[in-house]
Each structure stands twice: as C-alpha cells, then as structure tokens.
Amino acid sequence: MTFTLPGTLLAYADRGPDWATWLDGLPGVVRGLLEEWELTLDGPATHGRTALVMPVRTSAGDAAVLKVGWPHGAAEHEALALQRWGGRGAVRLLRADPHRWALLLERLGDEDLTEHWDLQACEIVAGLYGRLHVAAPPQLRLLSAQAARWVEELGALDRSAPVPHRLVEQARSLARSFATDPATDGTLVHTDLHFANVLAAAEGEDERAWRAIDPKPLSGDPHYELAPMLLNRYGDYAGRLRDGVRDRFFALVDGAGLDEDRARAWVVVRAVVNVKGELLESAAPDKDSITASIAVAKAVQD
Ligand SMILES: Nc1ncnc2c1ncn2[C@@H]1O[C@H](COP(=O)(O)OP(=O)(O)O)[C@@H](O)[C@H]1O
Numbered sequence: 001m002t003f004t005l006p007g008t009l010l011a012y013a014d015r016g017p018d019w020a021t022w023l024d025g026l027p028g029v030v031r032g033l034l035e036e037w038e039l040t041l042d043g044p045a046t047h048g049r050t051a052l053v054m055p056v057r058t059s060a061g062d063a064a065v066l067k068v069g070w071p072h073g074a075a076e077h078e079a080l081a082l083q084r085w086g087g088r089g090a091v092r093l094l095r096a097d098p099h100r101w102a103l104l105l106e107r108l109g110d111e112d113l114t115e116h117w118d119l120q121a122c123e124i125v126a127g128l129y130g131r132l133h134v135a136a137p138p139q140l141r142l143l144s145a146q147a148a149r150w151v152e153e154l155g156a157l158d159r160s161a162p163v164p165h166r167l168v169e170q171a172r173s174l175a176r177s178f179a180t181d182p183a184t185d186g187t188l189v190h191t192d193l194h195f196a197n198v199l200a201a202a203e204g205e206d207e208r209a210w211r212a213i214d215p216k217p218l219s220g221d222p223h224y225e226l227a228p229m230l231l232n233r234y235g236d237y238a239g240r241l242r243d244g245v246r247d248r249f250f251a252l253v254d255g256a257g258l259d260e261d262r263a264r265a266w267v268v269v270r271a272v273v274n275v276k277g278e279l280l281e282s283a284a285p286d287k288d289s290i291t292a293s294i295a296v297a298k299a300v301q302d
Pocket residue numbers: 046047048049050051052053065067091105106107108109110196197199213214
C-alpha cells in the first residue's frame with residue numbers, strides 16, 4: 001500500500017534526533033499495522049502536534065482512523081483511558097498496540113470546537129466533564145505525585161525570573177497543599193481538553209454529540225481540567241481579557257457544578273507551571289505563552 005506522510009509532520013524532524021529517528025521508522029510501522037489490522041487507507045493523513053492520524057476502513061468496511069503517536073510519557077495511558085470511557089464522552093477505541101503507540105479509533109467528523117463561540121464551547125466541554133470524570137483505572141499516574149514534583153521544580157524559579165515572584169510562591173503553596181490532599185487523586189481526568197481536542201461525532205449521528213479525543217490521562221481531580229480551555233484561543237479575548245477569562249471560567253465551573261475556589265487554584269498552579277516549563281525547560285522560551293499564562297492566572301483571581 002502506498003501512502004505519503006504529511007510534509008508538515010516530517011518537518012518535526014527538526015525537533016531533534018529522537019524525532020528524526022521516529023519519523024524515519026514511521027512508514028514501516030504504519031505498513032505493518034495496516035497489514036496486521038487489515039485496514040485500507042481511506043483519505044489523506046493528518047496530524048496534530050504529536051501524532052500521525054490516517055483515515056482507514058476496517059475489513060468490515062467501518063470508517064476508522066489509525067493514530068500513531070510520538071512515544072512520550074503523557075500519552076502513555078491514552079488507550080487505557082479511552083477503554084475506560086467506552087465511547088461515553090470520548091472517541092471509541094477499537095484496538096490498541098501500546099508498543100507501537102498505535103490506536104485504532106472510530107472516525108469522528110472534521111468539525112471541532114475551534115470555530116464555535118467560546119462560551120458555547122465551554123458549555124459543551126462542561127457537559128463532557130460530567131461524562132469523563134469517572135473513577136480512574138488504578139494503573140494511571142497520580143496527580144498528587146505531579147503536584148509534589150512541581151513544588152520542587154517551581155522552587156527553581158528565583159526572583160530574577162520574568163514572572164511575578166508572588167505568583168510563583170502562591171502556585172507553589174497551592175501545589176504543596178494539593179500534593180497531600182486525598183481529593184487530588186482518584187478521578188480519571190483528560191488533562192488536555194481544549195477546543196481542538198473535541199470533535200463532532202461523524203455525520204448521520206446526533207449533531208449535538210461531541211467527543212473528546214487525545215487524552216493525556218491522570219488519576220486526578222475534576223477541578224484540574226479547566227486550564228486548557230482558558231489558555232487556548234487566547235487571541236479571542238482581544239480587548240476584554242479579564243472578563244473573557246472569567247466568562248469562560250464560570251461557564252465551565254457552573255456548567256459542570258465544580259467548586260469555584262478549587263478550580264481557580266488549579267488554574268493558577270497550571271498556568272505558573274506552564275511559565276516554569278517555558279523558562280526552565282525550553283530551548284527557546286515562548287514569550288507569548290508566558291505572557292498569556294501570567295495573564296490568565298491573574299484574571300481568574302481579580
Ligand atoms: N477519531 C478521529 N476522527 C477523525 N479525526 C481525528 C480523530 N482523531 C484525531 N483526528 C484528527 O487528527 C488530529 C490529531 O489527533 P490528536 O489525537 O489530537 O493527536 P495530537 O496529539 O497530534 O494532537 C486531530 O486534531 C483531528 O483533526
């Protein structure tokens with residue numbers, strides 16, 4: 001079977017030798033999966049920031065997609081989470097091979113939430129929280145352990161870092177209390193639920209059916225989930241940043257029946273952790289992302 005990988009995906013070889021090696025091996029991996037899983041290609045491949053996604057047909061003729069992801073820890077338990085959801089609120093998993101980081105998924109529609117009015121999108125996503133936030137499978141990593149790590153890592157942001165030190169101290173103290181709070185673990189959370197990771201169910205189904213894709217799952221706290229919905233589509237806030245952030249925040253909190261203070265605390269922690277990631281772990285810190293994260297952490301507290 002002949003196919004071409006998207007040039008924009010192949011360009012990820014720039015990210016480093018690990019990526020180049022993975023991309024080199026990818027055509028062979030895809031060929032093997034198509035053969036073993038008896039799939040035929042059914043349209044041009046696409047991709048996100050970490051995975052190749054190819055529309056395929058199963059031997060029974062069903063429309064599906066083959067997703068082969070870049071091997072990284074955050075995506076490790078994607079199949080486990082999708083299996084736990086069983087198609088309720090999330091894309092249905094048909095088959096998985098963790099060794100090749102490969103998933104066969106039901107095919108959803110092309111439409112995501114990036115073109116919707118942001119508050120309507122927040123209402124839809126708040127509805128998804130209710131379906132996705134079930135008891136976590138025991139194999140998942142614990143959010144409390146991540147919070148404990150962040151307490152240490154945020155300590156490396158000294159006063160000279162271009163972020164208000166008071167905000168860093170606040171995030172650190174919140175992370176410290178989350179790290180020992182029993183309510184921090186136990187619920188299956190998606191952790192990357194933003195506008196582009198919610199797709200409409202395929203044509204012919206109920207037009208109001210939306211499904212989450214692309215989880216980076218943890219055993220966590222439902223209140224942890226909001227930050228990606230406030231940080232993405234940042235440009236849409238335009239001249240009304242404070243109110244825009246707060247409108248989305250309350251649409252999510254009210255729509256999902258969450259505790260306002262706890263949700264706010266996690267937004268602050270996650271926003272400051274983003275800043276830490278840019279400043280301490282990125283070769284070329286993204287100034288816009290730093291500015292946006294600081295602005296969102298402030299706006300939810302104003
Ligand atoms: N089940 C699906 N049906 C249709 N399109 C999909 C499906 N899963 C993913 N896609 C498309 O592929 C893109 C990348 O997939 P995603 O799972 O989000 O991986 P990434 O980690 O690269 O963001 C999505 O933004 C979407 O356009």
